[in-house]
Amino acid sequence: MAKTNPGRFFEDYSIGQVIEHAVPRTVSGGERALYHALYPARHALYSSDEFARACGLPASPLDDLAAFHVVFGKTVPDVSLNAVANLGYAEGRWLKPVYAGDTLRSSSEVIGLKQNSNGKTGVVYVRTTGTNQNGETVMEYCRWVMVRKKDLDAPAPETVMPELKSVLAPEDLVIPEGLDFSAYDFTLAGEPHRWGDYEPGETIDHVDGVTIEEAEHMMATRLWQNTAKVHFDATFRPDGQRLIYGGHVISMARALSFNGLANAQMIVGLNGGAHANPCFSGDTVKAWTEVLDKADTPAPGVGAIRLRLVATKGGESFTLRGEDGKYLPEVLLDLDYWALMPQ
Amino acid sequence: MAKTNPGRFFEDYSIGQVIEHAVPRTVSGGERALYHALYPARHALYSSDEFARACGLPASPLDDLAAFHVVFGKTVPDVSLNAVANLGYAEGRWLKPVYAGDTLRSSSEVIGLKQNSNGKTGVVYVRTTGTNQNGETVMEYCRWVMVRKKDLDAPAPETVMPELKSVLAPEDLVIPEGLDFSAYDFTLAGEPHRWGDYEPGETIDHVDGVTIEEAEHMMATRLWQNTAKVHFDATFRPDGQRLIYGGHVISMARALSFNGLANAQMIVGLNGGAHANPCFSGDTVKAWTEVLDKADTPAPGVGAIRLRLVATKGGESFTLRGEDGKYLPEVLLDLDYWALMPQ
Amino acid sequence: MAKTNPGRFFEDYSIGQVIEHAVPRTVSGGERALYHALYPARHALYSSDEFARACGLPASPLDDLAAFHVVFGKTVPDVSLNAVANLGYAEGRWLKPVYAGDTLRSSSEVIGLKQNSNGKTGVVYVRTTGTNQNGETVMEYCRWVMVRKKDLDAPAPETVMPELKSVLAPEDLVIPEGLDFSAYDFTLAGEPHRWGDYEPGETIDHVDGVTIEEAEHMMATRLWQNTAKVHFDATFRPDGQRLIYGGHVISMARALSFNGLANAQMIVGLNGGAHANPCFSGDTVKAWTEVLDKADTPAPGVGAIRLRLVATKGGESFTLRGEDGKYLPEVLLDLDYWALMPQ
Incomplete structure (x- = not known):
């Protein structure tokens, strides 16, 4: 033993x-297909080799x-x-x-x-x-x-x-070599909103929700070869529940954020993140985003946007914390990241 | 918002x-593998590059x-x-x-x-x-x-x-370039029945059944980037049920129809289709087919066959409609399509 | 019909x-990705093309x-x-x-x-x-x-x-052409224990457990185009349960055995196996291994190890059979195989 x-x-x-x-x-393409099957991921750069090439990359990453x-x-x-x-x-x-x-x-x-x-x-x-x-x-x-x-x-x-650093500075961000959004196709990407259309302080309710199943979060977590017992073994916790890998909630919320942020294509910086409350099978994950900051980048047509992505299980408002300063019980995730967007 | x-x-x-x-x-190959994992799909042309090449195609589509x-x-x-x-x-x-x-x-x-x-x-x-x-x-x-x-x-x-058109005419069908069934291997395909063995009016009970799970239909529906809320969010419908994407039932029924129609290889025409009743997790999908018509094609060894594919949840007979002319409650799908078969 | x-x-x-x-x-890579999503499989030779090449193979099989x-x-x-x-x-x-x-x-x-x-x-x-x-x-x-x-x-x-043969002799085993463990990277493989560290009679409790879901075993079983009704149709057995394909339990137990046998890389011989009791959704599969034998091989740095892999649903001890000589009810699988390990 x-x-x-x-x-x-x-x-x-x-x-x-x-x-x-x-x-x-x-x-391989297998991981990509599974990612699409497990999350409602629709960002065009990660879906189409042709779209990625039109943005200066050799293929869809x-x-x-x-x-x-x-x-x-x-x-x-x-x-x-x-x-x-x-x-x-x-x-x-x-x-x-x-x-x-x-x-x-x-x-x-x-x-x-x-x-x-x-x-x-x-x-x-x-x-x-x-x-x-x-x-x-x-x-x-x-x-x-x-x-x-x-x-x-x-x-x-x-x-x-x-x-x-509590927040990465725009100059800390690394833009993928060759990335060029100057011929970006907003129609194929799914939304007309560009970098200039977002303002700090703005919040976006991503509207859609996904009810989580055991089979899906286990497949996702195994796919990344994360084998922590608590995600897989229903006999491990006294309450008989399998705790969902926090990264599953991150990916679910990010994929849901397509609806309103279809052009926040590439994530380049993770400033911080908190798994505010545990997520279990049967929870319905929804998401909203607050625009925190914007910055220019040296790449052609490429702007950076700093976003707070919040995942909830059924929360109705854009409130994160209660009067005691603690996360509300329906808040699952509070993530602060930089993405790249066409200007 | x-x-x-x-x-x-x-x-x-x-x-x-x-x-x-x-x-x-x-x-990529990822989508193909997932299709095989999600449906009991066994048609050889879509499973084996070698089989597809022996039928004149460059690879398995x-x-x-x-x-x-x-x-x-x-x-x-x-x-x-x-x-x-x-x-x-x-x-x-x-x-x-x-x-x-x-x-x-x-x-x-x-x-x-x-x-x-x-x-x-x-x-x-x-x-x-x-x-x-x-x-x-x-x-x-x-x-x-x-x-x-x-x-x-x-x-x-x-x-x-x-x-x-209520039905596509045989001359409307497009046969894939190069398709040639003259050296078709019936043993590898799984059944000996060829185009000549099927007669209009004949019905085939596909025997097998699959009980549907939430995780599977959601993965399938997401894989096609169909993000309609009603398929994913258990809080969306008043009854707390997630409606299953009609296309999931189509693929399930078509895959089940391998048993009896293993050689109805390629679908080339969709004449019509009705999602007769909604399908939910826990339903056991079964299928039967009625042969509607047959036609010759210009491609070597290739015949066309027009099939009505019916999916049911537990129906026992080949009856589609009640005395009131409406679909029986156990009927899920009534699909009319043309497939290609070796002669 | x-x-x-x-x-x-x-x-x-x-x-x-x-x-x-x-x-x-x-x-394709799709089958590999799905295998990783369905089982907690972590053996490095099957995960990394680079690792496989460093072991003399052209790519990860x-x-x-x-x-x-x-x-x-x-x-x-x-x-x-x-x-x-x-x-x-x-x-x-x-x-x-x-x-x-x-x-x-x-x-x-x-x-x-x-x-x-x-x-x-x-x-x-x-x-x-x-x-x-x-x-x-x-x-x-x-x-x-x-x-x-x-x-x-x-x-x-x-x-x-x-x-x-009740057991394959070491000389019956076929070592893949080119396999060479002389530059084997134990750090990347995940454990330091080599062939010489295992002794016949030793038992290893693989510690981790996975609670089985219907969606997962059905996807796995379909992926292998095994379409036996009993695995998919909840109306087929009188008790309304879907019997889990025995091979699903084999793969689950083998993947769990990574924890303690990370270097038992390739399976080359199957001496025997019994599906001792049926497995159903909701069972939590755990595994333990007994080292049965060891042998040298002609390949550089490659030893063979004969292992008994036992899958249980919640068994606490290394006991296979009761006083009546029958498998205990918690035993799911008793598998006897040869694997290859770095020396």
Whole structure:
């Protein structure tokens, strides 16, 4: 029994430690088709090779969130197997599109550690990097999780809190090489609204909803080789419910946001995100977006737009938090990201 | 909120209007694998590149119904978002097989309009065309739907009723270039029955049944980027049920018809079709076929056969309608199509 | 109605009879992606083209069990449509990896027949061979099933019991051409344990569990074009339950065994197997393995390991059978196979 992976505990991490995550993965048209089957994903750049070529890319890439899930999934056995909570994300950047045939691997560096005052848990900060078969970084992000100690007598490490940007600056964003929206086809993309039509402070109700099924979230989560027990084993939690992988809610909400944000094509930055409440099978996920900021980019016809994407289970208003400052119980996700849009 | 798509209402259509539908789609082996996972599809021409080549095609095409779904799915946001009912199909023709790597788009022309006497709804007739990346038409079909008016004071348009053929003539059918059944392998195809073995009036009970699950019909419907709320959101209908996309029943019934019609390989014509009753998760779909007609074709060894495909939920007999002339409640689908068969 | 396949009955088989099974199948990246979505499969050789190349193969092959399912699925309409029980497997060998683009077909030879003393059923032994588009055998296995007689007056055939090896000898195993584990990357593979770290008699609890859903096992079973009614039609069995295809449990257990056997990369031999009890939706499948034997191979750095893989629904101990010698009710699968492991 000693051969199975018990996961790392808080005392197993040290600053500067680099963990090479297992199981590289080659993606193909199969992953793309499954992404379309699992989410109501319609962004044209990720659906059509022809559309992507008209935007200066060699072919339609794998959805950015699919790339994120592949990179993230590999970290689970090393980072979050004994996690009590997934606390946050920061400084997520997509640096290079992923194409069919690419093979992805991940590694994480421990960049922060802080034992909690209870002496039983601590917070681990990692910076995770996804790399393709040519050694090119395709994406990177920071994440921090609360992890149990196994040996409560293990000494507390020196506290190191990384300095993480609360928001990526527009100049931090990497525009995919060759991207050019100057001949962008708004009709084929599905909506006429361009970068100039969105204003900070504006909110968009994405109207549609999807009721979640066990089979779907398990297939999605397995596709990214995220094998955390809590998503698959109905006997694991005392209430007999399988907790839905937070990334499933991210992808569902992002896909729903097509309706009103069809031209927010590529995600290039993840400023932060909170899984505000757990999601279970039977919940009906809906989404709304608040426009937070806009910026120009050097690429032809390409603007950047900063969006807050909120997923709810049946919430009726654009309210995130109650009077106590806590997320309302119907809020599932609060995600802050940068996307690219035609100008 | 103004940025989300409210869909078109009856008064938004005019005769001759051409609507270019959004979100082109490149298909790959992923779509084929998913089609096999979602339906008990076994027709050899769509399963094996080698079999397809032995029949004169360059490779195994995407299932004709999958091609139909891709083309159809794109029309939903423009044609049927505010539809009360999907009334009929006619003059459906498959003009060119779709292969992995092809990118499909759709457009529709409004060919008929008739306001209903209640002044609240009207019937819209469209001819939809699916086109590949070379500008070649891969399929076309007419469909008419009943659509709500938004502005009840909008004037009724002049009534235009298109002349649509109730049945395609054999000479209307387009045989894929190069198709040759003269060396057809009946053993590999799964059944010995050839074109000459079927007689008009004959009925075939396809014996097998499939009990429908929510996760499956939602994955199928999303795969075709059909995002009509009613298929996904359990809170949308007062009864809390998700209505199953009619095309899911068509594909299920067609796949079940392999058992008895394994050699009815390619669908080339859709004469008409009715979704007789709604289908919900938990229904067990079965199918039977009546042979309606047969015709010769110019292609070597290739005959055409006209079939009525009926899907039921548990019906025991070959009866479609009750004494009142209405479809029996267990009838889900009544589809009239032309297929190609070895002689 | 005579055109549907009634399946073969016991009296329809004769010694030496060769049955060419229908519906050849071309596989692609789509099948690989679906295999990853349906099972928690993480073995690196089947996930990454780069990893497979570093092991001397041209690309990442289709999972061996997926290849088995494709070959097996084709035999169902000819071998087990009227089967009362699937009694056993023997002499299963994987002879050549299957790659994207390959087209598989199957044939079976009847190698044994024994009518049961009740005169109503008999046991049929077949040796099934899977072949690719170049006529190369990719795998073979023997299976025996109990099949109903239709005509109880049909004379009993002469009893022929094939001599089948209870265990394949190491020299019977075929190592894929070029396979070389001398530069094997244990970090990317996910575990440090190599061939030398496992000892016969050792047991490994694979810890993780998956609760089974109807939609998933049906998609998996259809993907292999196994269309036996009992897996799909909830009205078929008196208890309204759909029986889960035994192969689904095999793949689930094998995928779960990654945790503790990440380096048991390729399955090359199937010595035997029993589906000890039926599996239904809602069951939570867990797995444990007993190391049975080890052997050297001529390939560089490659050792063979013989494993007993047991799937249970919630069993807590490593016990297979009760005092009566029968499988305990929680045991689903008892599989004996040879895998290849880095030394």
